Amino acid sequence: MAHILTEDDNWFIDLDRKDPITHEGFQLGDEVIVCRACRCVQLNDVWEMGPTGCKYCGSSEASGDFDRDFIEHKVSGATINKAGPIRITHKKKKKLWPYFAAGAAALALIVLLILYFL
Ligand SMILES: [Zn+2]
Numbered sequence: 001m002a003h004i005l006t007e008d009d010n011w012f013i014d015l016d017r018k019d020p021i022t023h024e025g026f027q028l029g030d031e032v033i034v035c036r037a038c039r040c041v042q043l044n045d046v047w048e049m050g051p052t053g054c055k056y057c058g059s060s061e062a063s064g065d066f067d068r069d070f071i072e073h074k075v076s077g078a079t080i081n082k083a084g085p086i087r088i089t090h091k092k093k094k095k096l097w098p099y100f101a102a103g104a105a106a107l108a109l110i111v112l113l114i115l116y117f118l
Contacts, residue, residue, distance in 0.1 A: 001033060001062045001064065002031045002032065002033045002044040002047075002062075003031070003032055003033065003034070003065075003066040004029065004030070004031050004032075005026060005027065005028050005029060005030045005031075005032060006028060007028065009028070009066065010028075011068060012026065012041070012066075012068070012071065013025075013026060013027070013028065015071075015072070017041055019041075019042050019043050019046055020040060020042055020046070020055045020056045021042070021043075021046045021049070021055050022043065022046065026041070026043075030043060031043065031044040031045070032044060032066070033047045033062045033063075034062060034063040034066060034067075034070070034071060035053075035054035035056065035057060035059055035061070035062065035063065036059065036061040036062060036063040037054065037057050037059035037061060038054060038056055038057040038059065038074070039063070039070060039071055039073070039074045040054060040056040040057065040074070041071060042054065042055060042056070047062070
């Protein structure tokens with residue numbers, strides 16, 4: 001199932017695809033596998049990692065051969081193998097202004113009380 005990239009696969013190297021998990025380009029000697037569903041090419045190690053299957057679309061069916069036409073005509077356009085690193089969205093900062101407002105109000109009250117008793 002897996003395919004080892006050789007000189008014959010330079011057309012594929014030239015496509016400059018990236019592995020969906022490592023985000024690294026492919027090199028001669030890499031053991032790769034093609035997803036039958038989305039035609040995404042990924043490292044065999046990535047395919048086998050965790051639940052075996054395509055780390056792009058989740059399909060567990062690999063294409064039997066490393067076919068140029070099949071790989072070049074991807075199913076869902078330019079996004080496959082071109083995706084950047086997964087972005088982690090940062091949690092929104094907690095709003096602090098209500099605490100400041102409460103603190104200021106308390107301070108004003110204390111000042112007023114002190115002035116009242118003087
Ligand atoms: Zn897939």
